[in-house]
Amino acid sequence: MSTQVTPNSPLQSEIIKAWQKGYESQPNEYSYWISDIEGQVPPELKGTFFRNGPGLFEINGQPIAHPFDGDGMICAFSFKDGNVHFKNKFVRTEGYVKEQTAGKILYRGFGTQKPGGWLKNIFDLRFKNVANTSVIYWHNKILALWEGGNPYHLDPATLDTKGLDTLNGILKPNQPFSAHPKIFYNPETQQKILINFGVVTNLSSQLHIWEIDQSEKLLATHQHQLSGFPLLHDMLITPHYYIFFHVPFKIKPLPFLFGQKSIAECLKFDSQSQTKLLVISRQSPHEMKIIETDPFFVFHHVNAWENEGKLYLDSICYDSFFETDSSINFREDDLDLSYLPKGQLLRFEIDLVQEQVSYKTLETTPLEMPIIHPEKQGYEYRYVYLNCADESTGSILQQGIRKIDMYTGDKQDFSVAPYGFVTEPMFIPSPNASTEDDGWVLTLVYNAAEHCSELVVLDARDLTKDPVAKLKLSHPIPHGFHGHWTNQLFL
Numbered sequence: 302m303s304t305q306v307t308p309n310s311p312l313q314s315e316i317i318k319a320w321q322k323g324y325e326s327q328p329n330e331y332s333y334w335i336s337d338i339e340g341q342v343p344p345e346l347k348g349t350f351f352r353n354g355p356g357l358f359e360i361n362g363q364p365i366a367h368p369f370d371g372d373g374m375i376c377a378f379s380f381k382d383g384n385v386h387f388k389n390k391f392v393r394t395e396g397y398v399k400e401q402t403a404g405k406i407l408y409r410g411f412g413t414q415k416p417g418g419w420l421k422n423i424f425d426l427r428f429k430n431v432a433n434t435s436v437i438y439w440h441n442k443i444l445a446l447w448e449g450g451n452p453y454h455l456d457p458a459t460l461d462t463k464g465l466d467t468l469n470g471i472l473k474p475n476q477p478f479s480a481h482p483k484i485f486y487n488p489e490t491q492q493k494i495l496i497n498f499g500v501v502t503n504l505s506s507q508l509h510i511w512e513i514d515q516s517e518k519l520l521a522t523h524q525h526q527l528s529g530f531p532l533l534h535d536m537l538i539t540p541h542y543y544i545f546f547h548v549p550f551k552i553k554p555l556p557f558l559f560g561q562k563s564i565a566e567c568l569k570f571d572s573q574s575q576t577k578l579l580v581i582s583r584q585s586p587h588e589m590k591i592i593e594t595d596p597f598f599v600f601h602h603v604n605a606w607e608n609e610g611k612l613y614l615d616s617i618c619y620d621s622f623f624e625t626d627s628s629i630n631f632r633e634d635d636l637d638l639s640y641l642p643k644g645q646l647l648r649f650e651i652d653l654v655q656e657q658v659s660y661k662t663l664e665t666t667p668l669e670m671p672i673i674h675p676e677k678q679g680y681e682y683r684y685v686y687l688n689c690a691d692e693s694t695g696s697i698l699q700q701g702i703r704k705i706d707m708y709t710g711d712k713q714d715f716s717v718a719p720y721g722f723v724t725e726p727m728f729i730p731s732p733n734a735s736t737e738d739d740g741w742v743l744t745l746v747y748n749a750a751e752h753c754s755e756l757v758v759l760d761a762r763d764l765t766k767d768p769v770a771k772l773k774l775s776h777p778i779p780h781g782f783h784g785h786w787t788n789q790l791f792l
């Protein structure tokens with residue numbers, strides 16, 4: 302039943318072409334009740350699913366060179382009484398407004414250079430805050446997140462942009478606030494705390510960490526000096542620790558300063574150095590242990606927990622980093638799938654007394670975008686849901702959702718291969734759930750065969766069953782990044 306193919310087989314080439322169609326800009330902003338529904342949306346599934354990702358891949362015909370540089374576009378799926386309303390709107394960032402007014406690219410990006418060669422880019426160190434990476438609902442606000450600056454505040458009902466937000470003065474203007482905040486749930490008090498970090502990199506680097514309550518009051522803040530060029534995208538938390546993977550990168554700043562290359566092209570993963578695990582005490586602001594392990598690159602972590610003096614970390618690890626060449630159009634790049642780094646699920650065990658770490662590989666199938674039960678953040682957990690490749694096609698692109706039972710190792714897969722592509726899953730517990738996996742998994746699928754997107758609702762207890770519902774949009778949504786669920790409705 303499976304089709305074994307070698308790298309760059311005709312099927313793989315077709316899949317790559319299908320994937321690239323998902324990088325077509327979606328300049329339109331919609332608002333409508335979804336009428337094309339397969340199956341039935343459970344009426345007890347109530348709330349709003351927000352998603353963020355790039356919506357534009359060119360400015361007035363001038364292409365951007367990296368999907369990380371696309372202007373953020375928020376999608377909102379509102380679930381009410383078995384019906385679902387869809388809305389999408391661009392974040393009106395300062396850069397978005399200025400570029401749309403000027404009709405051309407005005408900023409350099411992570412992988413994008415301004416048109417016109419090095420003379421147009423020399424000594425221009427401004428980046429556009431594209432507000433495209435994630436979204437969170439906190440203290441009655443939608444925050445569109447980008448790790449290099451302040452979040453943008455949006456109205457949750459209209460998705461209108463209110464402006465940059467400092468979280469009630471907690472952040473300084475332009476201070477980085479990562480796109481991977483954690484919501485830490487205390488089962489004893491039933492209180493939730495927002496924990497996030499930001500890295501300021503100048504001649505040296507400072508890591509800032511904040512704990513913020515539901516009324517947007519600052520509960521704790523930490524600051525640590527870091528060496529080198531820390532590319533921290535995500536973090537782990539437990540009741541007593543914050544954990545970061547300080548990945549070894551070398552940076553050659555001169556080609557960037559002199560306008561010859563984008564910052565992404567000046568970064569080099571240093572496979573000869575070690576990855577440093579930064580274990581920071583939540584209770585003692587100055588206590589940080591640094592424990593070295595093999596050189597792994599990490600975008601995303603699954604979870605961490607404490608047990609008998611040890612820390613356990615589950616993370617998606619790569620043994621190299623994605624090379625960027627801004628002269629290659631990522632929408633036409635004939636990807637060499639055998640060459641691309643593959644994310645694998647690893648478990649790290651840290652002995653905090655001996656300050657030693659060991660690890661083992663739990664999964665070798667290419668995986669990314671892990672999600673767990675929201676109240677298991679920082680605690681031992683049983684189930685994880687991830688984007689995964691469909692190995693029957695030989696492709697490593699994300700075309701399925703895998704559920705893994707961490708107690709038994711059992712796996713379940715949902716696939717939309719060969720011409721469908723998933724986005725980060727979202728797990729929503731069922732009201733009065735009796736088990737950790739009692740709930741639903743949502744994923745926004747880009748269906749290249751129809752050049753449309755659809756929101757798929759799965760029964761989290763059994764991903765192998767037919768979807769509970771498929772909500773078909775009348776248009777495509779480009780490949781996106783991260784999302785957020787809230788039980789609040791804003792209709």
Ligand SMILES: [Fe+2]
Nearest residue numbers: 534600601783
């Ligand atoms: Fe991320």
